[in-house]
Amino acid sequence: xxxxxxxxxxxxxxxxxxxxxxxxxxxxxxxxxxxxxxxxxxxxxxxxxxxxxxxxxxxxxxxxxxxxxxxxxxxxxxxxxxxxxxxxxxxxxxxxxxxxxxxxxxxxxxxxxxxxxxxxxxxxxxxxxxxxxxxxxxxxxxxxxxxxxxxxxxxxxxxxxxxxxxxxxxxxxxxxxxxxxxxxxxxxxxxxxxxxxxxxxxxxxxxxxxxxxxxxxxxxxxxxxxxxxxxxxxxxxxxxxxxxxxxxxxxxxxxxxxxxxxxxxxxxxxxxxxxxxxxxxxxxxxxxxxxxxxxxxxxxxxxxxxxxxxxxxxxxxx
Numbered sequence: 141x142x143x144x145x146x147x148x149x150x151x152x153x154x155x156x157x158x159x160x161x162x163x164x165x166x167x168x169x170x171x172x173x174x175x176x177x178x179x180x181x182x183x184x185x186x187x188x189x190x191x192x193x194x195x196x197x198x199x200x201x202x203x204x205x206x207x208x209x210x211x212x213x214x215x216x217x218x219x220x221x222x223x224x225x226x227x228x229x230x231x232x233x234x235x236x237x238x239x240x241x242x243x244x245x246x247x248x249x250x251x252x253x254x255x256x257x258x259x260x261x262x263x264x265x266x267x268x269x270x271x272x273x274x275x276x277x278x279x280x281x282x283x284x285x286x287x288x289x290x291x292x293x294x295x296x297x298x299x300x301x302x303x304x305x306x307x308x309x310x311x312x313x314x315x316x317x318x319x320x321x322x323x324x325x326x327x328x329x330x331x332x333x334x335x336x337x338x339x340x341x342x343x344x345x346x347x348x349x350x351x352x353x354x355x356x357x358x359x360x361x362x363x364x365x366x367x368x369x370x371x372x373x374x375x376x377x378x379x380x381x382x383x384x385x386x387x388x389x390x391x392x393x394x395x396x397x398x399x400x401x402x403x404x405x406x407x408x409x410x411x412x413x414x415x416x417x418x419x420x421x422x423x424x425x426x427x428x429x430x431x432x433x434x435x436x437x438x439x440x441x442x443x444x445x446x447x448x449x450x451x452x453x454x455x456x457x458x
Contacts, residue, residue: 145436148378167351169388171358174449177441178388180207182362183420184395187213187405189225191417196233198421204428205443206235208391210289210315213404214242215276220283227284234444238287238315239280241273241295262291262319270295274302281308286446291317293334300335301456313337313446318364318371323349325356329452332359337448338391343367343374350386360448362391365427373397380427381436388439389448394424 147160172178183195186209199206209230215223223239230237244262248269264270273295277288286309290296296316302308318340322328331339338360341353345363353361363383367374375397376383384390399416402409431437 145381146434147381148434163385167347168385169351169354171354171389173360173389173441173445174447175441175445177445178439179384179390179392180360180441180445181205181424182208182210182391182393183417183424184210184364184393185212185368185402185413185420186417187211187402187409187413188218189222189229190410191413192226192229192237194414194417195421196229198418199424202421202425204421204424205440206233206424207441207443207445208236208238208287210238210240210287212240212289213402214240214244215280215285216242216272217404217406220279223280223283223285231284236287236313236446237285238289238313239276239285240289240291240317241276241280241299243269243272244291244319262317264292264295270298274298277302277308277312281312286311287313287315289315289317291319293320293331296331296336297334297454300453303335304456311447313448315362316340318342318362318367325353328353328359329356332357333452333454335453337451338362340364340393342372343376344372347379347382347386350383354387357452358389358449359451360389360391361387362393363387364393364395366395366397366423368395368399368401369397370401371395377427377430380431381434384436384439389441392424392427394420394427396420396423 186192186195244264248265264273277299299314303310303312314335314337316331316336316339321340321342322331340362343364365376396416400412402413
């Protein structure tokens with residue numbers, strides 16, 4: 141990103157005497173990805189090999205660079221052959237593939253997640269649920285998956301220890317789901333120390349919140365520039381340059397508001413899943429065009445970059 145990107149509407153507002161306050165240099169994140177980039181891209185909710193093919197085709201057509209493709213239904217919803225097809229297709233483009241471990245919350249027998257309070261949320265209930273997540277992780281990594289999505293602190297710590305002992309590959313990256321994302325710097329730092337390599341944060345965090353987090357942690361942050369309705373439906377398109385300045389290193393996630401829920405995915409949802417996958421890529425193109433218009437499109441990590449760099453961890457006792 142350039143040192144002085146243009147703010148949205150700035151020339152016109154300045155002419156009208158409505159200039160924005162000067163940026164505070166101290167608010168700029170001091171961190172970056174190990175390759176020197178400040179931002180990467182992610183297309184979420186890509187629910188199978190057919191959806192992957194749609195995303196790759198559309199990204200080529202619209203010239204949308206992609207660093208990561210993620211899935212939300214869960215590893216258990218995919219056959220081995222489907223996972224292998226997704227691994228091969230993304231590997232050809234040097235894109236990281238991230239699959240969700242399960243069971244969790246709503247994919248379980250517990251009903252508290254459906255109460256007004258939300259209960260324990262999407263966490264893994266009991267030993268058997270943790271075991272299911274570990275089973276998913278071992279299976280997926282044996283098939284070539286290098287990034288795992290988790291929605292439980294205990295599962296995160298367990299998988300972090302597992303990669304330390306070689307149960308799953310040491311270079312497996314662990315991504316914290318938006319369903320349990322931290323909302324303050326103290327919790328963000330704890331997730332990093334539990335083994336998180338990137339962390340989804342809710343899309344309603346303020347710019348000041350991002351600065352607070354960056355004062356205690358360098359772990360990559362994931363944020364929906366446009367969030368699905370079940371995560372609030374927030375659209376922060378015009379803030380992208382500032383989100384990167386404050387939150388780097390940052391994955392820009394191109395979600396989709398006003399779209400039907402598709403988890404857990406099945407053939408009955410095929411058309412809407414492929415249509416929404418295609419539109420997420422288009423939303424990415426719109427965001428990148430906006431950054432370019434504002435002179436803020438520099439700083440992207442090289443394609444193929446996936447590792448987070450050195451992070452702080454709790455001692456595993458191994």
